[in-house]
Amino acid sequence: MTIQWFPGHMTRARRQIEDKLKLIDIAIELLDARVPMSSRNPMVDDILKGKPRLILLNKADLADPKETERWMAYFASRGFASIAVDSSTGSRVNEIPHRVREILHEKIQRMLDRGMNPRAMRALIVGIPNVGKSTLTNRLAGRHIAATGDRPGVTKGQQWIKVGSEMELLDTPGILWPKFEDQLVGYKLAMTGAIKEQVLNIEDVAYFAVRVLAERYWPEMRERFGLDEPPTDLDDNMQIVAVMEQIGRSRGCLVSGGRVDLEKASGIILRELRAGKLGRLTLEAAPPAGRA
Numbered sequence: 001m002t003i004q005w006f007p008g009h010m011t012r013a014r015r016q017i018e019d020k021l022k023l024i025d026i027a028i029e030l031l032d033a034r035v036p037m038s039s040r041n042p043m044v045d046d047i048l049k050g051k052p053r054l055i056l057l058n059k060a061d062l063a064d065p066k067e068t069e070r071w072m073a074y075f076a077s078r079g080f081a082s083i084a085v086d087s088s089t090g091s092r093v094n095e096i097p098h099r100v101r102e103i104l105h106e107k108i109q110r111m112l113d114r115g116m117n118p119r120a121m122r123a124l125i126v127g128i129p130n131v132g133k134s135t136l137t138n139r140l141a142g143r144h145i146a147a148t149g150d151r152p153g154v155t156k157g158q159q160w161i162k163v164g165s166e167m168e169l170l171d172t173p174g175i176l177w178p179k180f181e182d183q184l185v186g187y188k189l190a191m192t193g194a195i196k197e198q199v200l201n202i203e204d205v206a207y208f209a210v211r212v213l214a215e216r217y218w219p220e221m222r223e224r225f226g227l228d229e230p231p232t233d234l235d236d237n238m239q240i241v242a243v244m245e246q247i248g249r250s251r252g253c254l255v256s257g258g259r260v261d262l263e264k265a266s267g268i269i270l271r272e273l274r275a276g277k278l279g280r281l282t283l284e285a286a287p288p289a290g291r292a
Helices: 008-023 044-048 065-077 093-103 105-113 133-141 183-192 202-216 218-225 237-250 262-274
Strands: 026-032 053-058 081-084 121-127 159-163 167-171
Touching (some): 053 093, 093 133, 133 167, 202 218, 202 237
16 A cells, blocks of 8 residues: 655645744754654655754654653754754653753843844744644644644644743644655554545554564554464564454454454554554664765
8 A cells, every 4th residue: 555645735834834934043843752763754854954954853752661761762862952952741742942942042142142132933843644743733832723633734824822921832734744654653653643544544554553663562462352372473464453353353353254454453453553552662663873
């Protein structure tokens, strides 16, 4: 299955970001802590054209904390400051304005040296769909301003939002890129809910999820779904499907003749993965610090 999703409003969002870039002091790039590399839009580096940046590893409450530390070390080695946050609960969100001031210290100091009162810092929030941009904006603003939802594509336009007297945020729609060169990226984004389920084959995505989890987090899978022994060969389609069927049977996903409804079982697997029911999981390992 080839996973693609680049609706028209995402093309417009890119143009709108580029039009506003001259007004921006810093970009706040929001990533999913469970899939930090896959949730990085490769077009962002080109779009931002070297603007200062703060990376937020969002949904850190759902990610493996040790892996999150490794990802932060990796980004630091690439020259990017980062914070692990949870925009839903507000964990560490209050650190963001301070870190922004640190990154923009030289610019602020130049304004002070010229006898100017520094104006509010203008920050652009950018990230893929359903990564938590609007939830983060509402947390920073301390009130419900930006529309939120647990599905991608909720934010459709841009809006400026004041955060106290020190920051102004430009919230933008999530943008994916036209083509996934590596289809594994598409599957990881589908697993975590960044792509609308209407354009997916849910059984294919669940199959991929089971394969990844069997490799990285089998004890968590076994405990959650009451499984037996792990697959001995992750490239054996029948063994992965057998795990999916065992999950389906344990959850009563049966149809006439005692067969497993794989579509229903697939929905359970993905919902529980996304909700953190299997524990705190990171689905891709960080490269060694300093390496791309």
